[in-house]
Amino acid sequence: MIDNVGGPQRMNNCLTTWDLPPINNRSLKVMERRAGKLIENFADENMKAESKRAYEKEMSEIFQSEQQAFEKEICDLGVAVIKDEFIGEPLGSTPQSEALPEIYHCRKRRPETISVAETAKKRRFNFLPRTRTGMTVCADHAWQKRGFDSLTGHTYLLSKENKVLKTVVKHRTCGVCKWRCRRRPGQKPRHHRCVWNHKGSSRLMESEAGVEAVKEMNDQGTPIAVIEGDGDNTLIARLKSNLGLTVAFAKGGLSPGHYNIKYSEKLDENRELRRVKMRQPDVKRRRLILKQERATQKGAYEGSSYQSEVGLAENQARASTKYTDFVLRARRLSDKLLSQGYVCDRLTSSLRKFYGRYGKLVIHYDVPLSRMLIRYARASTKYTDFVLRAKRLSDKLLSQGYVCDRLTSSLRKFYGRYGEFVIHYDVPLSRMVDDILS
The missing domain is CATH 3.30.420 (Nucleotidyltransferase; domain 5)
Structure with missing residues (x-):
């Protein structure tokens, strides 16, 4: 009812549409529990019967295979009857004079005909196999x-x-x-x-x-x-x-199992060879090179991103770690100076002067281009100062093999995403790009 109609509310709506009395939600829950209990009991009995049937079938197949293997071994032993006269006294034989009394004589038995199992029910095993217990x-x-x-x-x-x-x-x-x-x-x-x-x-x-x-x-x-x-x-x-x-x-x-027992040793060998191969230095070096190539291809497919606009080719793998170490050490130094009574504005001015005068010492840290331009815009109150610093950065990038078209695209993206930092200059984008790249 819940699966077909959609619950008690929709069921009552359907019954009302059909001009039938609705069902109380509590009565519906009682009926669901009662029906669910019957369904679970039936499922348990069905699974138990199916388990017994599968167990008997598999044990019967194993018992028949064992019986066939035993008959084949008996045939391979080479046992046969020798056609010759027996010389000697057989075991258990008695002379004619010492014959048994008449009371011990029994009538001769006739050979009985035993029906051969032909159906699947008759072929059901009577004894458990020896090679398997389950x-x-x-x-x-x-x-x-x-x-x-x-x-x-x-x-x-x-x-x-x-x-x-x-x-x-x-x-x-x-x-x-x-x-x-x-x-x-x-x-x-x-x-x-x-x-x-x-x-x-x-x-x-x-x-x-x-x-x-x-x-x-x-x-x-x-x-x-x-x-x-x-x-x-x-x-x-x-x-x-x-x-x-x-x-x-x-x-x-x-x-x-029946299918994967013959592949287990092969899988073990392949796994061990793969483990040994991955430990070799050449394979590790090749893995790092492929990882860097995939990252480069992804950037080329998706377009230029701000995180990789400035990085040098030889320092791309170590840029983030070095920049983190530099910032950590500089932060420790600034905290120490501030604790000694150093003025924050003076420290900020010193950092700006350091970046403007010795920017080539920290340019290789692969800091995003947008972050640098934001810093320039915040530090420069005049448009000429901002253009001068941005021009120094662009000349540095172009001298290192940076493509001019890609730099132009990066500047346009910066102007579109972070335009609030340079909007007070009241300069259009075309003029800003020409002033920086000229």
């Missing part, structure tokens, strides 16, 4: 929310025929219990169906739900010997410690 399942866990902070999670066990054998749902909270703790602290919550069955983190749900599912399968008479999954190391460790079940290879993290 069935094979596929297990995986999922969360209702992406990440490791979900409130609910569920684990499914599937058979080889993709039939669901067991479901385990974990909840980290309960609405009724949380409301009682928040509104009525110290009082027990009312009687309700509490679904709060997990006290740990969301990441712990996968291992706990997997162990619980395997334990329930073993208790109902369908033990599990092999689990094919994504190779969760925590689940593998818990199964080994709690249930004594070995389900995966130690190195590859793959369960010994």
